[in-house]
Amino acid sequence: MKLASLNHGRDGQLIVVSRDLKMAVHAHDIAPTLQFALDNWHEVEADLQHLYRNLNDGIAQHTFPFNLALCSSPLPRAYQWADGSAYVNHVELVRKARGADMPESFWTDPLMYQGMSDGFLAPTEDIKVADEQWGIDFEGEIAIVTDDIAMGTRTEEVHGHIKLLMLVNDVSLRNLIPAELAKGFGFFQSKPSSAFSPVAVTPDELGNSWHDYKLHHRLTVHLNGELFGQPHAGTDMTFNFAELIQHVAKSRAICAGSIIGSGTVSNKDRSSGSCCLAERRMLEILEYGHAETPFMKFGDTVKIEMFDDSGHSIFGAIEQTVVRYKHHYHDEDLNHHNPHHQQ
């Protein structure tokens, strides 16, 4: 089935969306929010699936046209966003461009960072950045959403724990990364809020394109209306989602509603293009000695989507514009301010 959240309150309002993304219906009688549904999946799944069937069959009541511009992220905020870097070929390329070898262990031990999850951008929300010089980039990825998973769970036990899949735009501030990683504690300011596809889908919805814990479709990225890349997400994925879950669960349990990302989708076949500017710039550095493609400027747009074999959008599109963020300083906030004694 396909689920989405209308932009309402802090956690959205759960709706069920038809397979063709044309119609929707409120699910509040079953679960008010997607996080509630994930927290109580065993109790709500059958009712949600029933509603989804009725919606597709045209017999659900109180339906309305699906408008993805009214959606928040399926999970507007989440308890976990753990992002892997499963397309190791991409990592190797980044290293090669700066003249560094990649350790052999990167082919067997997944790279992963803990991302911020306290607020995600809506799929059509502007990407607000204070400074264009921070090196604004998109990253097209696949993500899964899990239920509760015990500490120590291994790949062979992962079956059934992947409840939903989504697309991601993992916004990155490339020029903040080198100094931040040099400090040794990983990404922080260089990874602001990510955006997810309007619709999250259950694995059964994907049919034969979901196997080996990989999603076997191309991920299509447009920059300012022009095709930028469409690498195949099922190709060159060194670590599948079962292996990424095992990595997360090594020393801790995983809470329902946790989101785990694949990292930038990337193929060794260069003709399929890239899912982020950084990769294209690396290829230019290797070819010409310098990068030619600039990072995103204010006004630039990125569109990330995935089509099934019949050319229909599966998740709806992430479509975002980069805009300048201006922080407004509120003097009234300071009326009672004494910097040496906060009450």
Next chain:
Amino acid sequence: MKLASLNHGRDGQLIVVSRDLKMAVHAHDIAPTLQFALDNWHEVEADLQHLYRNLNDGIAQHTFPFNLALCSSPLPRAYQWADGSAYVNHVELVRKARGADMPESFWTDPLMYQGMSDGFLAPTEDIKVADEQWGIDFEGEIAIVTDDIAMGTRTEEVHGHIKLLMLVNDVSLRNLIPAELAKGFGFFQSKPSSAFSPVAVTPDELGNSWHDYKLHHRLTVHLNGELFGQPHAGTDMTFNFAELIQHVAKSRAICAGSIIGSGTVSNKDRSSGSCCLAERRMLEILEYGHAETPFMKFGDTVKIEMFDDSGHSIFGAIEQTVVRYKHHYHDEDLNHHNPHHQQ
């Protein structure tokens, strides 16, 4: 006021606790959970404060003895756990012990990592670790809980945004850290679930001991019943909580209920001891050329608390035992498992 959560459901059940930590009263008519209270602070604060006054005055109804063994973490799960390393003296020491200089910028640019927040240990819950060889350590810290904070907020605008303070045991798996940090993406498996003090307190509760956005009391740590350290949390804190908030907010907004940690409390005055085993081991390496104090073993206990000037516990104690974790493989999970096609 003082707030806690009874262990109930995924998000606990909010209670108000008396100043002396002896009595409590349910707050469910005002806010079912602490996250709900933080999401709606302006609407609920006055009612919670009123209930707190009545509880302390002995005129609240339906009160019951406060039992911290029945508490979950004040926030059993949270949307953000961002942990700084504000006692830079500690960072310098760690570096010195391995013969590395610390960059000068560490004195002006805070170190911070994104921690996992999808599940925290209760204050008296066992620390379950699969392998003693992972180098099990505690870290005594102070943490704040914020309301919503706009992107770009600066130190001079932070006033009023710190809603609660807590103590933390930031459990660390020291022997997993070097390999993990060498990969460049920061901590992940080496930072399992943290534990927080049973009680979270509002800044007004701390009187003159809360100023300059620092908490001016000693943090007391006992290991296996013996005093291990009691450094002063207001001394040698290079970055105060206003500066840590500014660091988090540089490229993103902060959601209500976000937890920001100070990092291990540490004083230059060595006679006050340490708040983690790693620091004592570093001091031993510098003095004797090798570490003498082992990491925690199964059965070891750690107790972290803070007393006011009259010797009363402010937050209640974190008191935890390290135990061996055994993952049970459930064959029934695999009944329908086909590794090459997950439905």
